[in-house]
Amino acid sequence: MRKLSVFLALVCAFVGGAVPAATPAAAVGARAQAAPSFNGTVWAIAFRGDVVYVGGSFTAVTYRGRSFERRRLAALDARTGAVLRWQPAADGTVRALAVAGPAVYAAGDFDSISGQSRDAVARIDASTGRPTRFAHRVTGEVATLAVGNGRVYVGGSFSTVDGVTRRNVAAFSHSSGALDRSWRPSTGGRVRSLAVTRSRIYLGGEFHQVNGSRAADRLAAVHPANGSLVRGFRPHAPANVMDVAADARGVYTATGGPGGRAVGYSSSGGIRWTHLFDGDVHTIAVMGGIAYVGGHFDRACRRTSTVRQLGCLGGYTARVKLAALDGRGRLTGWNPRANGTIGTHVLTTYPPRHRIAAGGAFTRIGGAGRERFALFN
Template sequence: MVAPAFINPARAASRGAPEFNSTVWAIAFRGNTVYAGGSFTSVKSHGRTYVRKRLVAFDARTGAVLPWNPVAKGTVRALAVAGGSLYAGGDFTEINGLRRSKLARFDSSGKLSRWAPRVSGGVTSLAIGQGRVYAAGQFSSVDGARRGNIVAFRHASGALDRGFRTAADTRVRALAVTRTRLYLGGDFHKVNGTVARRLAAVSTGDGRLIKAFRPVAPATVMDLAVSPSGLSTATGGPGGRAVGYTPAGRVRWTHLFDGDVHTLAVLGRTTYVGGHFDRACKSTSTISQRGCKAGYASRVKLAALDDRGRLTGWNPRANGAIGVQALSADPAHRWVAAGGAFTAIGGSSRERFALFGG
């Protein structure tokens, strides 16, 4: 087992990461820069407060807020980096006073690009792979073309990929991409007209449903992450669960929590878990188990699981009723970032963002 990368909360606080005045919903890394998106309108760093309306960039090593200062009119819920581009998705209608309907792209200098697709509803997830930018959420059309809650664009040109024609019957909350598969998670019950409850895989090229992947998700899938061993999901429902699946959709492991699991990030063979739970089952179970016979261990809003779904000793202890809404991992630096509505980690002030690792 690869040991999880973490530092204790005191060292996390001393890193000087910025603090936010409202929820952080999305995090992305590029080199030493961290991008964050959310509903916040100001950010505090090293005793100074900066106006940053729902988007910010800062130095991961020092916590210094960078000059980049776009203004989003509406919440940013998803971020993704591809080469020199940063993509943002959410509920916003304008960026820097220019119309940007739920999607926007910034170039390597941080300048807002001319890319401006028109999306009929909100975007909650982004994924990038195989020369495409995939966006999902709850919408029925993009640029006037009918699209059922998921769409693909060509990364190089920004053009709508008209050959990718996946459609889900209701909200897609999460995406994860591999070389040949795009995994979808959410509230849906059908994909491309075929029964696929809450979790499915489609071809990265044309969007056709991959029928060899036949999982049975126990509840709404809120997030997805790909590890060397397969797919992991974050779910709500009765209690919360993190579930590991094989490429065929068979359950590898299930870990129970006493509240919804909202978000996942994979670093090496460790899966980091965030949500609004306070306890995690001491044992890994099967998907049919409703209770936790081994009893629970305290894991407040954050936990980590090994490659077999077993609870590790990582226990930074976030707070708040809502807790952690976003996790992101940077393999190059072995960093894990957490965002959400919490205000403390391990009893130390940590307003809605924390960075672990290094």
């Protein structure tokens, strides 16, 4: 739990009034359905119809008393929770997953998939689990990936891909698998998250410049075809951006720092709303106008300060590791209540089935055993 600040002057820095009484609960239920348990942290989740792919640092998955060996990658039936036969084996932690047609893309700390050399990024057959002919050499770490516009975009902390200079971001052709030589943005620090739209690729992380421009600090948008900086998007991120999401309404970020924040931005980068928590917000996902957030917070603050702040000096509502905010950034009634010190690392939505999945280091949701993975619908 973060301690309250002793600087009473902060009390005078609040903007706006107290958050109104909770708005109607988000449409997704707060009770997690029965699902397998994982023996290690879940870092990544991706949906493909009624199949949900899971990545992390686990080595076994347990369902209805039966244990299945799964080396950092697994697939589940989203309707029943059953563990599927899909079982590629990664030799290091899987930190990101994305699905495109018959392919599952994975990124992380691995050097091989099912015994085949794959350096930090891989493409795996969504049905058989076999790695496909998509192999690259990365100097550094890949922490995030996203698919769109015929490309696979990756981000992290690296300097070259296949011997070609790429500063923390790169793209590959989805059809051929080759490094995209025309997409060449660069950042001055680690990229933690990517969000893809038809006209922009949003980057979030710990960088303080993009393509040499210091106007792009922690959050930026670049062109999907050539990586040029979108200068019409000029946000002000209050702290390191840990996750970024986008929909037709705008852009959303999860941030750390003194008191974690979920922030909604317009397409030009103006702040639409900010909601403060008493701990880092690790992840954010949007569905149906609702922003779902996860992290290691225990409280959603009733007031948001314009300055650095520890704790909820203006009062709070209990929200342990999971919460949801409406289109104006107000707390909804969605309150699953995860546990643990670290809490939730990843949230992934699947609008066609109105599902949301959570992963992390928690072991219980709403008092019921849900070890490191939970599914809501």
